[in-house]
Amino acid sequence: MTMPEAAKSNHALQHQMESFEKSCRAADLKLTHQRLEIYRELAQATDHPSAETLHKRLHQSMPTLSLDTVYRTLTTFEQHHLIKKVETVDSQAHYEAQMQQHHHLICDTCKEIMDFQWSSFDAVSVPEDIRQWGAIKNKSITIYGTCRKCQALKEMKKTE
Amino acid sequence: MTMPEAAKSNHALQHQMESFEKSCRAADLKLTHQRLEIYRELAQATDHPSAETLHKRLHQSMPTLSLDTVYRTLTTFEQHHLIKKVETVDSQAHYEAQMQQHHHLICDTCKEIMDFQWSSFDAVSVPEDIRQWGAIKNKSITIYGTCRKCQALKEMKKTE
DNA sequence: CTTGCACTTAAGAATATTTCTTATTTATCT
DNA sequence: AGATAAATAAGAAATATTCTTAAGTGCAAG
Incomplete structure (x- = not known):
């Protein structure tokens, strides 16, 4: 990774x-x-x-x-x-421009999008009943949360 | 599922x-x-x-x-x-309006978006080094491909 | 290396998507 | 039922993207 x-x-x-x-x-x-x-x-x-x-x-x-x-x-x-x-x-x-398989982290506060890799996820195939849907070409993950920078800023505001 | x-x-x-x-x-x-x-x-x-x-x-x-x-x-x-x-x-x-944890299948031809569940994925936690990024709230998958309907239409066009 | 031509670009107009302003209407709390 | 704060409709405005057209440019053939 x-x-x-x-x-x-x-x-x-x-x-x-x-x-x-x-x-x-x-x-x-x-x-x-x-x-x-x-x-x-x-x-x-x-x-x-x-x-x-x-x-x-x-x-x-x-x-x-x-x-x-x-x-x-x-x-x-x-x-x-x-x-x-x-x-x-x-x-x-x-x-x-990044065309290699990768996934995204999105900060709900600053909206910044970061790339990350998760090769063990990439390696698993999707469950049988989903494969029924059609010809699957790609699967990608989006993770949401608050990045460290924005967490720190929130902490500062609390202590003000 | x-x-x-x-x-x-x-x-x-x-x-x-x-x-x-x-x-x-x-x-x-x-x-x-x-x-x-x-x-x-x-x-x-x-x-x-x-x-x-x-x-x-x-x-x-x-x-x-x-x-x-x-x-x-x-x-x-x-x-x-x-x-x-x-x-x-x-x-x-x-x-x-669906607020329960779920994921999406998107057809690259008709653009239809379908919901699906993958509870064994939902259960795994993300790798340690990604957890470093911040406070993770949610992770969801988007699968791309061509749905059966659109695959069938393409087949028909070939044989025409 | 120049010429021709199809492809590309810049500029401004046009369209598409979403949000704002304001006067009127409505849900909810007396 | 009446007061009031919130919500709506309509049209204007803002934001995001695409189209039209005339001029410019990459590149292939001479």
């Missing part, structure tokens, strides 16, 4: 970019500056950002990048299975 | 309505016609409807019911933990 990823190393990111470029070529997607930067920004992020958040971050270095391009590009990537939309109860859609 | 609920029996629904009314009184929520009908419609539904879907269904019997009231009422119910918002990648928010 691995702990929540720290900022990705340059080497790992570069490798991921190369693999991304290869996938784009295979899918006949042109390698535009916008696509490369949007993918890189998402791959570097550890917080499952929304289109708006990505746009804000990229605006610094690409002042003419339109929000629509971010939306359109994320949708294109998702259709080609290069990134994933994250299931949330949020009004904005959130995205991740 | 129970299979996906069939249309709820009159008796069970009546019981659920009584329990709902009790919770409303306890929470100082006035028992308006709109609230009762919105809750009843959601409790009867097996498809995790959106506010818009509920509004369409209720419009027949309550032509003056506003969509805003449906949104506002669902939000109120959710804040009082009388219903739940369902995690999806959909642009519209989906709701359910």
Whole structure:
């Protein structure tokens, strides 16, 4: 089991970019500056950002990048299975570039989404009567609770 | 383990309505016609409807019911933990009145969401290093795949 | 290395989803 | 039944996402 990823190393990111470029070529997607930067920004992020958040971050270095391009590009990537939309109860859609099997922890206070692995769960197959439902492709867990940071903040407020 | 609920029996629904009314009184929520009908419609539904879907269904019997009231009422119910918002990648928010621990099957073709139980999973506690993250309140599974109905349709198209 | 063309982008308009404002109505407590 | 705080309807507004169109760009063929 691995702990929540720290900022990705340059080497790992570069490798991921190369693999991304290869996938784009295979899918006949042109390698535009916008696509490369949007993918890189998402791959570097550890917080499952929304289109708006990505746009804000990229605006610094690409002042003419339109929000629509971010939306359109994320949708294109998702259709080609290069990134994933994250299931949330949020009004904005959130995205991740992490394509390996993993699960999510969501803090009910700060709403932060963290990745985690649980390989022994991944290995079990679902009960027979659920398999009847159809062709199962994937199963993933979402854990809800309050993260340590938010717990600590609540404690502080109590003692005030 | 129970299979996906069939249309709820009159008796069970009546019981659920009584329990709902009790919770409303306890929470100082006035028992308006709109609230009762919105809750009843959601409790009867097996498809995790959106506010818009509920509004369409209720419009027949309550032509003056506003969509805003449906949104506002669902939000109120959710804040009082009388219903739940369902995690999806959909642009519209989906709701359910089922408050017992359960999990979801989502068909990638027709997008239908079904409930299922997996009590042996519910019983296991999460690995130690994940428990470090904070105070865990709940864990739930989402299974993706193609339901039998949609599989059958795909087969038909192939043989055409 | 230039030219053509299909694909992509930016900008603003349009649509979709959800929430707010305000005047009116209603449930509940006397 | 009357008072009152809460809830509703209607339309306006805010937020989130997608579409239209004209201009720009990657990349393949010459």
